[in-house]
Amino acid sequence: ATVVSEYTEAGERGQVELATSPFYHPILPLLCDSDAHLQAHPNAARPRVRFARPDDARLQIDRAIAFHESAFGRRPNGMWPSEGSVSDQAVQLIADAGLTWIATDEDILSRSLRQPMRAELLYRPYRIGASGPIALFRDHALSDRIGFQYKSWDAQAAAEDFVAHVRDAGRRYSE
16 A cells, blocks of 8 residues: 555655556567567568557557656656567657666677677666667566565575675676
């Protein structure tokens, strides 16, 4: 009963920055163009009928922003696209909506850079285009620990593991 108010207050104190996701959790690149997946997977199967509804994708973004504003009393600055899925067209729609950052997965960064992931590549922001949003990439292993593993751990052990992981990442980044 107090989750929304607790998050709102944490945001007002500057402890967190709240992001949004597309309203009905669509995969924006596929909503924009069902052939979008061919950029990453050129030999993948195509649907029988191509589907392209970028206006619906923009509506999903706009509705998410409006809902966020009504729930938290302020407009979000960032978006975590559903399943971390991005494409040039989807990112442009997000930028056109006035959002200044997106978050996605390190696997997308690795594929985009065409090289294995290293700390100095992962733990930094990237600007998309000359004036596009900032892209942040999640540490996949740490995110999975937070989302799926730590819930079954002793709280102290989970906290210690989390801190150790962050410190190790910082050390690797510094090196």
